[in-house]
Amino acid sequence: MSSTLKPEDATQLFDAVKWAVSEEKPLDIHGLGTKRTIGRPSQHEFSLDLSGLTGVTLYEPEELVLSARAATPRAEVEKLLQDKNQEFAFEPPNFAGLLGADSGGTLGGMIASNLAGPRRIKAGAVRDHFLGFSGVSGRGETFKSGGRVVKNVTGYDLPKVIAGSWGTLAVVSDVTLKVLPAAETELTFALEGLSDEQAVAAMSEALQSSCEVSGVAHLPEGVIGAAATVLRIEGIGPSVEYRLDKLAGMLKEAGPSEKLAEESSKELWRCVRDVSFFADGSKRPVWRLSVPPMDGPKVAQAIAAKCDCRWFYDWAGGLIWCEVPEADNGCEETVRAAVAQTTGHATLIRASQAIRAAVDVFQPPAPGLAVLSQNLKSAFDPKGILNPGRMYAEA
Amino acid sequence: MSNLKMPEVDQTTLSRRKQIAGELRRIVPGEGVIDETEEMRAYESDGLTAYKQIPLLVVLPETVAQISEVLKYAHDNGIKVVPRGAGTSLSGGALPLADGILLGLGKFNKVLEVDYQNRCAVVQPGVTNLAITQAVQHEGFYYAPDPSSQIACTIGGNIAENSGGVHCLKYGLTTNNVLGLEIVLITGEIIRIGGKHLDSEGYDLLGLLVGSEGLLGVVTEVTVRILKSPETARAVLVGFPSSEDAGQCVADVISAGIIAGGMEMMDELAIHAAEEFVQAGYPLDVEALLIVELDGPEAEVDHLIDRVSEIAKKNKSVSIRVSTSEAERANFWAGRKAAFPAVGRISPDYYCMDGTIPRHQLPKVLARMNELSKTYDLRVANVFHAGDGNLHPLILYDANVPGELEKAEEFGADILTLCVEVGGVLTGEHGVGVEKRDLMPAMFTETDLNHQQRVKCAFDPDGLLNPGKVFPELHRCAELGRMHINKGQVPFPDIPRF
Numbered sequence: 001m002s003s004t005l006k007p008e009d010a011t012q013l014f015d016a017v018k019w020a021v022s023e024e025k026p027l028d029i030h031g032l033g034t035k036r037t038i039g040r041p042s043q044h045e046f047s048l049d050l051s052g053l054t055g056v057t058l059y060e061p062e063e064l065v066l067s068a069r070a071a072t073p074r075a076e077v078e079k080l081l082q083d084k085n086q087e088f089a090f091e092p093p094n095f096a097g098l099l100g101a102d103s104g105g106t107l108g109g110m111i112a113s114n115l116a117g118p119r120r121i122k123a124g125a126v127r128d129h130f131l132g133f134s135g136v137s138g139r140g141e142t143f144k145s146g147g148r149v150v151k152n153v154t155g156y157d158l159p160k161v162i163a164g165s166w167g168t169l170a171v172v173s174d175v176t177l178k179v180l181p182a183a184e185t186e187l188t189f190a191l192e193g194l195s196d197e198q199a200v201a202a203m204s205e206a207l208q209s210s211c212e213v214s215g216v217a218h219l220p221e222g223v224i225g226a227a228a229t230v231l232r233i234e235g236i237g238p239s240v241e242y243r244l245d246k247l248a249g250m251l252k253e254a255g256p257s258e259k260l261a262e263e264s265s266k267e268l269w270r271c272v273r274d275v276s277f278f279a280d281g282s283k284r285p286v287w288r289l290s291v292p293p294m295d296g297p298k299v300a301q302a303i304a305a306k307c308d309c310r311w312f313y314d315w316a317g318g319l320i321w322c323e324v325p326e327a328d329n330g331c332e333e334t335v336r337a338a339v340a341q342t343t344g345h346a347t348l349i350r351a352s353q354a355i356r357a358a359v360d361v362f363q364p365p366a367p368g369l370a371v372l373s374q375n376l377k378s379a380f381d382p383k384g385i386l387n388p389g390r391m392y393a394e395a
Numbered sequence: 396m397s398n399l400k401m402p403e404v405d406q407t408t409l410s411r412r413k414q415i416a417g418e419l420r421r422i423v424p425g426e427g428v429i430d431e432t433e434e435m436r437a438y439e440s441d442g443l444t445a446y447k448q449i450p451l452l453v454v455l456p457e458t459v460a461q462i463s464e465v466l467k468y469a470h471d472n473g474i475k476v477v478p479r480g481a482g483t484s485l486s487g488g489a490l491p492l493a494d495g496i497l498l499g500l501g502k503f504n505k506v507l508e509v510d511y512q513n514r515c516a517v518v519q520p521g522v523t524n525l526a527i528t529q530a531v532q533h534e535g536f537y538y539a540p541d542p543s544s545q546i547a548c549t550i551g552g553n554i555a556e557n558s559g560g561v562h563c564l565k566y567g568l569t570t571n572n573v574l575g576l577e578i579v580l581i582t583g584e585i586i587r588i589g590g591k592h593l594d595s596e597g598y599d600l601l602g603l604l605v606g607s608e609g610l611l612g613v614v615t616e617v618t619v620r621i622l623k624s625p626e627t628a629r630a631v632l633v634g635f636p637s638s639e640d641a642g643q644c645v646a647d648v649i650s651a652g653i654i655a656g657g658m659e660m661m662d663e664l665a666i667h668a669a670e671e672f673v674q675a676g677y678p679l680d681v682e683a684l685l686i687v688e689l690d691g692p693e694a695e696v697d698h699l700i701d702r703v704s705e706i707a708k709k710n711k712s713v714s715i716r717v718s719t720s721e722a723e724r725a726n727f728w729a730g731r732k733a734a735f736p737a738v739g740r741i742s743p744d745y746y747c748m749d750g751t752i753p754r755h756q757l758p759k760v761l762a763r764m765n766e767l768s769k770t771y772d773l774r775v776a777n778v779f780h781a782g783d784g785n786l787h788p789l790i791l792y793d794a795n796v797p798g799e800l801e802k803a804e805e806f807g808a809d810i811l812t813l814c815v816e817v818g819g820v821l822t823g824e825h826g827v828g829v830e831k832r833d834l835m836p837a838m839f840t841e842t843d844l845n846h847q848q849r850v851k852c853a854f855d856p857d858g859l860l861n862p863g864k865v866f867p868e869l870h871r872c873a874e875l876g877r878m879h880i881n882k883g884q885v886p887f888p889d890i891p892r893f
Contacts, residue, residue, distance in 0.1 A: 004893040015888035021878075041482060049893070062646040063753055063784075085652055114594065125594055127602055128571045143846045144839075149751040151785040151823035153606050153832075154558045154838055155865065156847045157570065160602025164594070165783035181652030184601070204512045210535070212628045212691065237697030246692075292591035294512045318593055343575070343590025363596040368586040375596050375853035380846070381690075382878060391597065 006049040010173040018140035027389045029167040031071040031109050034101035039390040040309030040361050041353045054111035065148050067176040070108035089180040091117030097279030118215035121315050127163035135172035138381025143387050148176045167387040169380040172321045183234035187244050189262035191229040199229040203316040206231050211243040216316040217272045223312050247323035278323045285330030285351040291316035291344030302338035307331040332359045362391050401863045408494040419454050422464045429453040438497050441482040441489040450491035455499045457533030457730040459615045463880045467583030475859050478609040480552035483544040486828030503658040506530045516621050520551025522616045536621045539566035549613045552799050557606030561657040564782035568704035575618035581855045609861040611854040626691035630727045634681030634714040641683035645781045646709040650790045656690040658782035659731050665776040672737035675730030678714045732780045742791035746803045751823035754784045771806040785823035812837050827865045835867050
């Protein structure tokens with residue numbers, strides 16, 4: 001049974017990490033723990049519970065900026081933003097359903113995982129909106145990087161590398177993010193019955209237009225019924241109508257279609273974002289693959305040829321969510337081989353502890369990248385105190 | 396120039412200059428190695444012309460294999476290397492070193508692939524920013540970041556500096572528009588990061604490399620995102636009696652949920668200089684001028700132009716002009732885009748600063764700047780990327796007047812320190828280079844800077860790539876890696892435990 005340290009402010013956090021460094025005691029770091037099942041399983045004597053570090057410290061809607069303690073619950077922040085018609089433009093997913101957690105987690109977890117939703121194609125990922133932070137590195141030292149302004153090239157862009165580092169480089173205590181106005185309204189254009197290849201071609205055509213599509217997904221037959229290719233348009237009313245009509249005109253040869261009104265559109269994209277189609281109580285492993293969009297079908301079909309799987313595409317084919325059987329460690333070899341046909345990568349987002357202990361959860365980096373990643377880990381955390389082994393066995 | 400301390404010159408390297416030139420010629424045959432001082436003079440400085448230094452040698456490789464060999468040779472022999480694109484840096488990022496090889500990437504000027512279906516282009520680092528757009532515009536696409544120097548500056552340099560432009564608020568900076576890189580490390584090892592997919596696997600090394608000012612690796616190939624051009628774009632030109640009113644107008648536009656394609660402000664001196672230079676039709680009886688550009692479908696642009704005009708009126712605007720043709724829109728921009736050379740016409744020299752501030756601090760910063768202008772007895776013109784708070788004060792001086800350059804530099808340093816004081820940063824898009832290097836402690840503690848320098852150590856432990864830039868003090872990596880903590884000496888923290 002591990003012992004949990006629960007700092008209540010940045011000073012206590014500093015003391016805790018400094019002690020762990022001096023005693024060389026690795027720490028399991030978590031906020032609300034909603035994503036604890038992502039990554040290689042680890043069991044350390046001590047865990048560091050950040051859930052006491054909460055509260056929004058600055059919100060200036062007209063400056064498009066928000067700062068908060070790292071473990072501020074996302075739900076609290078999103079409510080605050082909504083009241084001012086703003087949002088995180090990268091549409092972070094809420095995996096409570098998919099992973100069986102009880103909330104959407106914290107800002108810190110959102111940043112540490114760098115997982116973005118459908119609007120990623122237009123608005124960027126978490127890393128593109130993460131402006132600055134302060135925290136404690138694995139050297140037991142408090143440091144900061146970035147700032148509260150969007151345009152900043154002063155020194156290395158450390159927020160980029162902290163985003164998506166799963167708590168392995170530093171324990172972040174305070175974060176600053178860019179926020180943006182939420183769209184006034186949205187509509188979705190849906191095409192029925194397309195094959196994966198047809199869908200990817202249609203989605204690419206839509207993105208090559210000036211319609212400013214903000215969500216582009218394909219749900220093959222069986223995900224929600226008949227195959228559906230869905231394209232979201234957001235903005236002010238007249239513009240949304242205009243662009244949707246234009247899109248419909250462009251794609252009229254592609255097959256039968258329908259329009260989803262605002263409410264159904266919102267519901268649909270929430271499901272795409274949260275991978276709700278696979279949140280049916282099943283424990284079957286789920287992979288997340290990022291590939292060049294046009295390669296999507298080739299990759300999915302290579303997996304389907306060997307595994308009994310279900311999949312759908314977001315990001316116009318560039319993001320594949322694939323649910324596989326538990327056998328053969330969640331089809332690991334097949335998935336890795338399929339993604340290796342491209343420059344892309346695959347991450348196991350949902351799997352049993354046994355599978356996560358047996359396989360690489362994250363994409364194993366190429367040899368040159370592996371050395372740089374290891375150097376970086378040693379630079380921030382020379383004694384391997386912070387979430388050691390969560391991303392890679394040796395880091 | 397004034398008191399700039401560069402890394403100690405290695406006399407051994409200087410004495411081996413001939414031999415090094417011979418070795419480099421073996422790697423890059425023909426005219427790829429320049430060792431005549433007069434010919435090297437073309438490389439002695441970049442866009443920050445106050446700093447000059449003839450390099451040890453100039454090498455202009457043509458293949459990635461040659462770059463790799465040059466770097467490996469430099470690494471094995473402990474020779475410093477300074478990478479250079481078009482040399483348009485405004486912060487001295489490409490300033491040569493007396494004992495360093497200047498690695499020019501100008502010959503890497505090909506667009507390798509355009510992939511419309513995946514909406515990206517693969518280019519060599521010496522391709523200019525504008526050339527990327529030119530390679531795809533016949534299909535209606537463009538590359539979004541548009542620094543003012545886009546005719547000349549290269550994408551490799553844009554990567555090094557994380558360059559911006561006037562459309563950043565809506566379309567992001569370089570870092571938000573790059574998908575993949577091939578880089579060569581100082582050891583000569585070639586590494587590929589990212590590709591045509593989104594988000595790097597593992598640590599975001601791509602995000603680290605963009606804006607690393609040539610200190611981590613040499614970029615040899617870039618994959619950028621290309622976007623479909625908006626259906627239409629219109630600009631509105633608004634004059635205000637005070638910069639406070641103009642600033643409030645910007646805040647109100649953003650609060651109304653409008654993210655403009657571009658939102659630029661100029662102060663009186665900049666307006667007059669620009670108008671005199673290009674006759675853009677700017678009002679001359681105003682203290683601040685705002686250009687707001689809206690882009691997208693026509694119906695949307697028309698609607699937003701009306702809303703912006705209403706907001707401007709509420710903020711005491713004294714003149715509003717909406718562009719009615721492409722020519723007129725281009726004309727609105729002509730004055731803004733020529734603001735730097737325009738100021739160059741009314742003063743023998745000018746010094747361009749680049750701080751970013753939280754937007755609401757603008758009136759305070761402008762007022763303080765006016766006071767400083769009086770104290771230093773130097774005029775200052777301001778152009779401002781108002782949407783994202785990036786301020787470009789242009790300090791007017793005359794280098795022929797003894798002491799005036801030093802005075803301009805001190806004035807500039809005061810402005811940047813002021814930016815940090817009000818919650819902003821030292822540089823928004825021009826980079827730290829040598830120019831703002833010694834101001835870094837105004838923003839960062841030594842611990843902050845050491846954490847950044849250890850990233851440098853992870854890539855280049857011997858500190859051979861572009862040393863003397865970004866960091867005020869270069870520590871040895873071995874020294875930075877040391878930890879002074881002894882087991883049992885830190886008490887168990889007095890915090891809640893479960």
